[in-house]
Amino acid sequence: MTQDAPKNGQIIVERLGAVLRLTMDNSGKKNAISREMYLQMVEALDSTAEDHSIRAVWLRGADGVFSSGNDVNGFNAPKGEEPAPVQFVRSLINYPKPIVAQVEGLAVGIGVTLLLHCDIIYAADDTKFRMPFVNLGVVPEAGSSYLLPRLMGAPRAAELILLGRVFGAAEAHELGLISRVLPQAEVADAAEQAVTALSKQPLRAMMKSRALLRDVSGEALTERVAEEFRQFFEGLQGPEFAEAARAFMEKREPDFSKIAV
DSSP: OOOOOOTTOEEEEEEETTEEEEEEEOTTTTTOBOHHHHHHHHHHHHHHSSOTTOOEEEEEEGGGOOBOSBOGGGGOOOTTSOOHHHHHHHHHHHOOSOEEEEEOSEEETHHHHGGGGOSEEEEETTOEEEOOTGGGTOOOOTTHHHHHHHHHOHHHHHHHHHHOOOEEHHHHHHTTSSSEEEOGGGHHHHHHHHHHHHHTSOHHHHHHHHHHHHOSOTHHHHHHHHHHHHHHHHHHTSHHHHHHHHHHHHTSOOOOTTOOO
């Protein structure tokens, strides 16, 4: 049983032998990731990156839900501090050891794009995925505009990003976004078996192999992530995001037709 999450959510950090388990827990918000949660994951990842007693990471959401994306306060940052989502994505990209994601229920926004930086991704067969960035008047983030076209081809990536439609676990697997689809009752066991097996692998060979597998982007990915986030935060201040937010609060469809470009 997980403890009650505080108002802005929490990351439950556990060391299970050679495995670091991170559980996103934001009760009532479908594990939306708050600023505090981002920073907790940054601390957990950065502090174990060179700690070779930890050989694998197991990332999951509490209560059968992966993540509904950014919490509204995830973008807030004290003056002069780099936004927490930017810090998190950098820590995720730079982490040298394998990351296993256990995906269930719902994966939205950065709850999808962060998977591009995980290594083994098991999803429950009833999981719903969505990247509604354009729908909210912003651009995609976490390097997704760079990685998704290379993963699944530009036309498929464009459909998912530009329409922001919902898609299921079977399609996510067919597109190469996840490793395997499993019955909901089996996905946790599969993730545990994977991190247990990884924790027994020779660490040097595993880390070098992971680096080779992921060394397809280099500086281009880093530069794209920075540009995405620049435009993303710019979009948060724009009229299209404001209209999307008003429409959500008023429980209506947004109308972008009268907003000047």
